[in-house]
Amino acid sequence: MRVVAVGLVGAGPWAGILHAPMLASGPETTLAGVWARRPEAAQALAAAHGTRAAGSLEQLWDRCEAVAFAVPPDVQAELATTAARAGKHLLLEKPMALGVAAARELAEAASDAGVVSQLVLTARYTPSGRRFLAQAGGFEAVAARCAYLSGALLDDSPFAPPWRRRHGALLDVGPHVLDLLEGALGRIEEVAGRGDPLGWSSLTCRHQGGAVSAAELSISLPLPQRVSECVLYGPSGSLAYRPPADPPSAAAELAAAAATIRREFAEAVAGGASPPLDVHRGLHLQRLLDAATRSLT
DSSP: OOOEEEEEEOOSHHIIIIIHHHHHSOSSEEEEEEEOSSHHHHHHHHHHTTOOBOSSHHHHHHHOSEEEEOSOHHHHHHHHHHHHHTTOEEEEOSSSOSSHHHHHHHHHHHHHHTOOEEEOOGGGTSHHHHHHHHHHTTSOOSEEEEEEEOOTTSSOOTTOOHHHHHHOHHHHTHHHHHHHHHHHHOOEEEEEEEEOTTSOEEEEEEETTSOEEEEEEESOOOOSSOEEEEEEEETTEEEEEOOOOSHHHHHHHHHHHHHHHHHHHHHHHHHTOOOSSSHHHHHHHHHHHHHHHHHHO
């Protein structure tokens, strides 16, 4: 397989933990350059991974055939739309945008340009997530209960940027939970919520085929350890997804996910066809998030 040159937009904590090392370590990709609104951050991240900072987005486009994004959702929607119109393939973070209109514009730009797109929904690429969904395919489920709870917003963590503090758990962890529920139970036809995204949000979903699921979301709880689980229920009992929480195992899961993301993105670019987790999947999730947000407010 030919090596895909990927530029990176963003130089924050998540770009440093996931995107830059993932793209630079190959063998399927090379990190062609880094651009960020803070030039000094772009230069530091680029130097740490053996590449160069780009002085402008246009300069970054000239160096690559694909672009990965590690920026706030509203920034991603704008810049990824520009990248698609420049003919660049897209590796996107979740949520794809802050609203449906921007997500739709991005999806249309990618379709019109014929570029490949892939959404980084991390649980879909981890060994434990893929094992759970494979088992769910043979499990007769009538209901599910999920929870994603943490204290991510309670301190000065670099993983609590302004957009997360402004929008809370629903836009932050909601895409992961809704996507996992659909992967296990089928397409969500109706979603309703109660609560407050900055405190505690409860979602109820009705799936195609009749299954019902419930999800509890919060990123402002003083918990000693994050809670992340999804349990399916059916005539034969239950099937649980609980990714490892201890730091060494969690790091190993993320490393495995990064290798899978990199390989599958490079394969998609080489083959010229987007995987199922593409911009249209992102737009569908954005519509679910919008419906849930409107029912909360």
